Every structure is written in C-alpha cells, then in structure tokens.
Amino acid sequence: MTYDRTTTLMKIPLAHYLQGSTEFPFALMIPQHEVEKYLEAKLNALGVEVHREMRLTGMGGIATEGIKLTFENGETVQAAYVVAADGSRSTVRASFLAECSAYTWAGSRSGRYPLQ
Numbered sequence: 659m660t661y662d663r664t665t666t667l668m669k670i671p672l673a674h675y676l677q678g679s680t681e682f683p684f685a686l687m688i689p690q691h692e693v694e695k696y697l698e699a700k701l702n703a704l705g706v707e708v709h710r711e712m713r714l715t716g717m718g719g720i721a722t723e724g725i726k727l728t729f730e731n732g733e734t735v736q737a738a739y740v741v742a743a744d745g746s747r748s749t750v751r752a753s754f755l756a757e758c759s760a761y762t763w764a765g766s767r768s769g770r771y772p773l774q
Contacts, residue, residue, distance in 0.1 A: 713749075
C-alpha cells in the first residue's frame, strides 16, 4: 500500500489469507476518480447518459415504466435505472426507502434495507 505511489506504507500478505478461497488473492486499490472515469466511458459507449451536478429533489412512481426523477431545477425524467452514488446522505436511497416502505423483502417490513 502506498500513499504517493512510490513510498510503501505497509505490506499486507493477503495471498496467504485468501489462497484457496478466491481465484484472485490480492487487493486492488484504485482511486475513485479513475473508477468513475472508466465507468462513465463504458456507460456512454452503451448509450447511457450520466448526469452530474444535478440535485435530485424527488423520486417516485416506481413501476414497470420506470422511476420518475425530479431535479432542483424543475426538470423531470423517467429512468429505467437509478444508481445511488450521491454520498452518505443519499437522496436516492432515502427516496427509494420511503417509496418501498410498504413492500416486503426477505420477510422484513422495517423498510431500512428492503432489498435484503
């Protein structure tokens, strides 16, 4: 593990602990901005538009036709998929949980983690 990609901070022998339990007994650490760059490029190549710098204010209408998203600027879109990549105080997650609180998954009605 390195801080500046040149100076080793620590070595953790993961292969010893992971041998036999996985085909890939190592840790791969990639900065978030690099992962986002590659993911967005792949999504764009698949025809998916990634919206940034748009504040979500509402989400509803979860149905077969998709999910209606409302943004701070008043714009609305219908989406087949929504990724909750908006941080620890996620509007997407909070809206999803509120929308799905009446449904049950795995026998739970708590609404806290409805997909478990």
